[in-house]
Amino acid sequence: MSLRRAFAMLLCPALAAAAAAAGCRVQRPLNQHEREQILYQSTISDPRTFNPILVTDSASGEVVGDLFEGLVRINPITTLPEPGLAERWELSEGGKTIVFHLRHGVKWFDGAPFTARDVVFTMRAIYDPRVPNIEEPSLTVDGQPLKVEALDDYTVRMTMPRVFAPLLYAIGVPIVPAHLLEPALEAGKFNHTWGINTAPEKIVGLGQFEMARYVQAQFVQFKRYPDYWMRGEKGGRLPRLHGETLQIVPDGNAQYLRFLAGQIDIYTPRPEEVVDLRDKQQRLGITLKQIGIDTGSLFFAFNRNLNHYTRNGVVDPKYRWFTDLRFMRAIAHAVDKQGMINLCFHGLAVPAVSDTSPANKVFHNPNLKDYDYNLKEAGGLLEAAGYHLVNGVRRDPKGHRVEFNLATNTGVNVRDEMCVIFQQDLLRLGIKVNYRPLEFTTLVDKLDSTYDWDVVLIGFTGGIEPNNGADFLRSSGTLHLWYPKEPKPATAWEAEIDRLLEQGTMVMDPLKRAPYYWRIQAILHDQLPIIETVRQVRYQAWKNSLENFRPTVWGVYKPEWIEFRPE
Amino acid sequence: MPASHATMPDNHAAALAPATRAPRVRALLDGLGREWRRASWVVRLSVSCLLVFYFMAAASPFVAPYDPIRQYRELPDCPPMSLHLAPPAQWAHGFFYAYPMRMSDAAARIFTPDRTRKTYLRFFHHGHLFTTESPGEPYFIMGSDGLGRDLFSRIVYGARVSMCVGLIGVLISFSLGITVGAFSGYVGGLTDNLIMRWSEIEMSLPSFYFLLALAAVIPAGVSPVMTFFVIVAIMSFISWAGFARIIRGMAASVRSRPYVEAARALGASRARVIFLHVIPSVLGYAIVAATLSIPGFILGESALSLLGLGIQEPAASWGNLLAQAQDVQNLARYPWILIPGVFIFLTVMAFNFLGDHLRDRLDPGNLG
């Protein structure tokens, strides 16, 4: 008897759960994205701040991106500056002075007019030593800030200490309202304004969307700003969408499932998903399009910092290997880029030759020739340089076993695999590689403070303006990975890069600037302080009902025109 | 007397006799043989399963057909290949053959067999249990992983890590937990208070943080074996405290039982009471709990690898191999990457059935 009773006990919760499940088959509203003209997107993490000046991460950037605007915007197709809040601008004194003419009739969400005062205030906040922000370095010329004056309510003049070509690419900083934030800046409380606990209606911008609601770890909702300044052809209202919902989904797989379920309308598929989506395009009613080559750069960096290698007056032989061009060329020939493309990217990547992506149409140097993968040639180069293979072990001219440590950051599958591929190829050359992934903070500490590393696989995101990478290229830069903060250029070619960087900022015309940066890319390619690997080919997938959606690797072109096709 | 004590005299006799090795070994074998005959088929199957896995671990280079880190870069995510019986005329090459695979779609990783050629399978060839005539043309019995490495070979080598990490981890943490817990619960008072507070400290420490710090401290060149022992030690260190608390609660309850009081009244020393009376009374629970925690160790090891602390690529463990199935895409398209999970499952089952059996055999109250 007791058995039956016990079974009844057991069944009860199960039945209850089933009943609950059946009972709460809530009437799910059909997919209303189209009818309501609300675009659903996803992002991987919560925003950290709503203050656009304080943003340091991509998730916050995505959230505030539609709320605020800059004087200038960059056209993602031509990669050239275009008018934003500034209707037009004039250069004078050979480019040392720029006068911006602001748009009339632009209003903040609270109805206050947008004027030159806001621009001056924004620049003041950026230069304020108490406000840590990422805009300041690119708006500083030779350590000096720009002089920013309001000539009248709708005219702003900026004066630079010298001609500084990258300015137009850097001046698109989001403008914040002076009338709301000025008191906080005066009181030194700017860093605590507009945190994520602020009520959405208190975040006052002038962009195409207003924030309507934010639920932590769930979503951010936006509604269209009715008084947005931009008008369509024939004066039609913009933006065309009525709203936007940004769902916070921290896991890539979960994002993909939501896209498949139709809960989000736009998705950036990973290589293995591209194949899957290609098969499902018809059934799901989606468009899948290749949008171009990734803008970033993923490379092996080799430590050339003498301080790291000197212990008790003895220099580690690794220093000699990594500064030995013959050795480095052999290593470059041992990087199986095609293998990495096939194994790690399902064939959806291209070999990277230069540290600047081909997506950067003007500044990418197309004339470099890649080091082709050829272990025989690599072995030959090593032998010729005096690195002999003895019983399967590679030894340097002084008889030391060639062996070094390789690291990358944990949790990125693709990098893990690339390191393992690299490791095996070098093993075939008799070189032992000790590979271990490190926590990101640990890795950065090594790169930035202790310099205790041999080789790392690391990636940088890329921008259009090449001077934004100056801290990496310049020998005195803190991000000059292979030897940060060199007291003076350690090699002649590093001195040349320093010179080229300086000269590159002096020429205003992008086409005339390009050759300086082409030369830098050629030097890096020849001297091999870093070995480039591959670049992913980017895809974008979106619902067929979405119109005017034109994604590029640099961002969406004319996002204000996006709409759902009327039924 | 309960039948379960039947083996005891043998062991005692064997232990007492200062005889040569041979009789002692024979007595042990006899005892084992008797246990084997007594056990149910489930237990026998479990033991066989574990023995096979341990053999795999001990003789990995022999069992595995290929080098587990060799990448066949033109064969990533290749499905398990089908095997064909060769006609008798070709038996000189081998009894079985497979068709080599060709990747026909690099993006989708679709393979088609090349029927114009045959790869013969050889047994006891080149020092392997089975392998193909040349290692350049592999036969993937369980498919390959994303880098084109033979999954079966990786599972075989992975057994070294996973079969050990579970057993050693459980042994350390549970012997520590049971001794400390029983002692603490039996003795009570200030000692109990101190030990339990210490266990609370250990349980509250953010172990993840601890591991993170440790991962950063271990230098890159440390040998995998060393890292492995560090991992096992850490995992045991983290998990003993919670277990000790449970045992301590049970021990506190045992101390007022008549037989324990009787032993104390007879003047038995504290250690004797603990080891002969308290611990046996909690052993049943402990064994079951221990066998139940084995999957935690096996899977936990893969979490550590993700931190850069456990077994690192290119070395394999079952946990790591299974972690590759994290991706929905991989799972749907290459279902064979779930096979390591089957091995984990079998190990868990085997250990648990064995544990149940041991518990029954060791329980003095069990007449069955």
Add this chain to the structure above:
Amino acid sequence: MARFLLKRLLNMIPLIIGITFLSFLVMSLAPGNFLSNLKLNPAISPQVIRQMEAQFGLDQPLLVRYAKWLWQLLHLNLGISMSYRVNVASLIASRAFNTMVLAATSMVFAWAVAIPIGMVVAIRQNSIWDRVLSFLAFFGMSVPNFFLAFLMMYLALRSGWFPVGGTFSVYYQSLDEWGRIADRINHLILPAFVLGVAGMASLMRLMRSQILEIKNSEFVRTARAKGLPERVVIYKHVLRNALNPFVTLAGYGLADLLGGAALVEAVMNLQGLGLLLLDAVRSLDIYLVMGSVLMGTVLLLLGNLLADIALVMVDPRVDFSSLSAD
């Protein structure tokens, strides 16, 4: 009992200080600090990093920072999260409700299923039910829970019976009172199942072994010999004596309530503490981690204390004097 309680509560103070200090120490062992996350961004200058270091007080020595943290704690202030730039307490509070509801549901689910099943299979040892349910239990244990979460998400996607992740719908606001509750429950079922499965499986096996052990013990045989009906024997003698280890286990449950499960939260997109804390640990957001360590510690200590009290009440052979004198 009052004496026991008071002692244990007083004991907690040095324990909390000890644990938090140890955590602080361990954290400082990890190389780098929160700002390391920003250092590889070419747009952020070293001056900015230094300013932020000073702003967050990261440039001070360990002891000073710990003392400051403790001092703030006395004023019931857990400090500011560096990555979210808001108060740690508010951040934790914003996620605590969901985490608690989910953990409680999965725990109730696990215990409510595991205990009766464990009893049944123990009473019917080696029956077909025993075998089948044990097999399922082992299966439940061998599957990593993040993996199960994926499978469930896939199931949700394919069947359309359940939402694909989240804690409530986007249109939640537009629902009425009952609709909201139903919506929440609908989102709760799969995660509660996923989180409950592993615990349920091992609880069931443990219950089974405990019952088996007690079932054959002398005092149960005595009870049977006395002619007590089997039901009374099972419920009054066997069950009560079998509960001892589960009481201690349940004590840990209190700490688990707010522990969260980061991987499952990530996969199922739950608004929980687990993921928040995992991120905090990985990015070295020290005050957020300390806040959670503190919370976890207090809950664990309270849970253990409650478990000890419950042990005395449930198990007639355990008394306070045996658990803690000083």
